[in-house]
Amino acid sequence: MTTFTLHFWLNNQPESVEIPLTATLLDVLRDELHMTGTKRGCGIGECGACTVLLNGQAVNSCTVLALQAQGQKVETVEGLAKGEELSSLQQSFIEEHAVQCGFCTSGMLMSATGLLRQNPHPSEKEIRTAISGNLCRCTGYMPIIKAIEKESKR
Amino acid sequence: MNQVWIQCEDKNSLLTAIAEPGRVMIAGGTDLLINVRRLAPADKPAQMVDLSLVEELKNIHLEGNMLTIGSMVTYTQLMTDPLIRKHLPVLAEAASQVGSPQIRNRGTLGGSLVNASPAADMAPLWILLKAQVKLESFGKERILLVEDFLLGHQKTMLAPGEVMTEIRCLIPKKSVIYQKIGRRNAAAIARLNGCCLLDRQEDTVKEIRLVIGAATPTPLDLQKDCSGWIDKPWTIERLDEVASQAMRRVEEISGRRASATWKFPAIENLVRRLLLDAWAEGGKQ
Numbered sequence: 001m002t003t004f005t006l007h008f009w010l011n012n013q014p015e016s017v018e019i020p021l022t023a024t025l026l027d028v029l030r031d032e033l034h035m036t037g038t039k040r041g042c043g044i045g046e047c048g049a050c051t052v053l054l055n056g057q058a059v060n061s062c063t064v065l066a067l068q069a070q071g072q073k074v075e076t077v078e079g080l081a082k083g084e085e086l087s088s089l090q091q092s093f094i095e096e097h098a099v100q101c102g103f104c105t106s107g108m109l110m111s112a113t114g115l116l117r118q119n120p121h122p123s124e125k126e127i128r129t130a131i132s133g134n135l136c137r138c139t140g141y142m143p144i145i146k147a148i149e150k151e152s153k154r
Numbered sequence: 155m156n157q158v159w160i161q162c163e164d165k166n167s168l169l170t171a172i173a174e175p176g177r178v179m180i181a182g183g184t185d186l187l188i189n190v191r192r193l194a195p196a197d198k199p200a201q202m203v204d205l206s207l208v209e210e211l212k213n214i215h216l217e218g219n220m221l222t223i224g225s226m227v228t229y230t231q232l233m234t235d236p237l238i239r240k241h242l243p244v245l246a247e248a249a250s251q252v253g254s255p256q257i258r259n260r261g262t263l264g265g266s267l268v269n270a271s272p273a274a275d276m277a278p279l280w281i282l283l284k285a286q287v288k289l290e291s292f293g294k295e296r297i298l299l300v301e302d303f304l305l306g307h308q309k310t311m312l313a314p315g316e317v318m319t320e321i322r323c324l325i326p327k328k329s330v331i332y333q334k335i336g337r338r339n340a341a342a343i344a345r346l347n348g349c350c351l352l353d354r355q356e357d358t359v360k361e362i363r364l365v366i367g368a369a370t371p372t373p374l375d376l377q378k379d380c381s382g383w384i385d386k387p388w389t390i391e392r393l394d395e396v397a398s399q400a401m402r403r404v405e406e407i408s409g410r411r412a413s414a415t416w417k418f419p420a421i422e423n424l425v426r427r428l429l430l431d432a433w434a435e436g437g438k439q
């Protein structure tokens with residue numbers, strides 16, 4: 001099978017990987033690079049579990065062709081903590097009980113990270129909009145919204 | 155077939171790349187990759203051309219009254235563009251209701267038109283605005299009305315070797331009303347949507363345009379059905395007449411389908427709401 005070389009910035013580190021033409025960014029992160037923090041839910045852009053930042057913007061990695069990330073900056077949940085030390089957004093999620101089964105959490109964290117970077121003091125409505133593409137079956141969303149609000153006030 | 159991946163950075167190299175038969179273009183990928191996922195490995199595209207780095211296709215500009223929007227403009231860009239927000243805010247409003255933030259960050263206007271889903275959100279607006287698309291191929295270009303470009307469910311006039319480069323329209327004199335009925339706010343493709351523009355002097359209708367989307371394979375243009383209104387006063391009977399005419403037109407084209415039990419009353423209500431709001435708007439100076 002023909003493969004193509006993808007060079008890109010993954011969590012600020014240069015990364016190179018040989019991939020098939022039609023691989024999605026999600027396929028490459030999970031199956032080639034074994035970065036399994038990014039979750040595969042629906043695979044069709046509906047659930048947001050696979051959310052990563054591409055050049056700072058939240059995208060569903062299941063609907064991005066991996067080769068389109070050539071030379072671009074990708075950030076995943078693995079890039080949030082510094083070693084063993086959680087980021088303060090991650091800490092807020094824990095404090096506000098915004099994590100139950102955890103399946104949506106990486107996607108939620110990435111949508112929130114994208115939002116807070118562009119808009120450090122969002123309104124509740126802006127927070128709701130920013131996570132409107134991320135489904136959560138457990139928390140009822142309020143703890144997640146509270147966690148993001150808390151982080152925006154730190 | 156030899157596998158090929160080409161990333162073009164300008165329009166000329168793009169036109170050369172797509173002149174070869176069998177090349178599949180990818181913009182945001184939000185429609186394409188979902189289709190590709192369903193294909194057997196042997197049927198997946200073997201030669202792909204990436205549009206995402208062609209900066210020339212991401213511009214929005216206004217010349218006189220003519221708005222030109224690059225085909226690679228995303229919903230997010232449309233929502234936040236100062237020119238759009240000032241001169242044709244309904245485009246920003248409709249874009250803000252598409253999918254989810256993740257989809258709006260990736261999905262493009264050109265991709266939506268070429269994908270030609272009957273449920274695409276922006277399509278009724280393009281028809282109402284009498285927007286045109288520019289299709290370019292190596293050494294050639296042509297301009298079509300969106301109305302003529304869209305042929306049916308995932309069918310368009312795009313020919314092999316052609317790329318859509320621009321969408322353009324005139325800024326209308328009156329504001330346009332847009333409404334969408336979806337399943338839930340994010341990630342819901344419209345179940346029904348529509349837009350309306352109404353110009354009036356006092357109680358007399360001067361111009362009226364009304365387009366309903368997602369009920370028929372291509373948006374349903376009801377401008378002719380409203381023409382009895384021109385230079386006549388606004389009456390509630392006429393409103394009822396247009397609303398039931400809209401249902402009849404949908405039935406003629408799409409037949410009575412499974413969704414009909416809720417769709418027909420919903421169409422009637424949507425038409426009423428659009429007309430009432432556009433009437434209020436049309437009185438403003």
Ligand SMILES: Cc1cc2nc3c(=O)[nH]c(=O)nc-3n(C[C@H](O)[C@H](O)[C@H](O)COP(=O)(O)OP(=O)(O)OC[C@H]3O[C@@H](n4cnc5c(N)ncnc54)[C@H](O)[C@@H]3O)c2cc1C
Pocket residue numbers: 044045046063178179180181182183184185186187188205225226251252253254257260261262263264265266267268269273274275276312316317318319341342343344
């Ligand atoms: C979860 C989800 C929710 C969605 N919600 C909505 C919604 O609410 N409303 C809505 O309207 N849509 C919605 N969509 C559909 C989709 O996001 C849009 O149709 C999008 O605009 C497609 O653009 P793209 O750039 O992603 O196209 P792509 O997937 O890259 O391309 C689509 C097709 O167009 C061709 N193409 C792309 N650009 C060009 C060009 N410039 N010239 C020639 N051919 C071209 C490609 O070859 C391909 O065949 C949703 C999709 C998903 C997955």
Ligand code: FES
Pocket residue numbers: 039040041042043044045046047048049050051060061062063
């Ligand atoms: S897995 Fe990508 S949106 Fe659900």
Ligand code: FES
Pocket residue numbers: 098099100101102103104105135136137138139
């Ligand atoms: S915590 Fe279980 S899906 Fe959100």
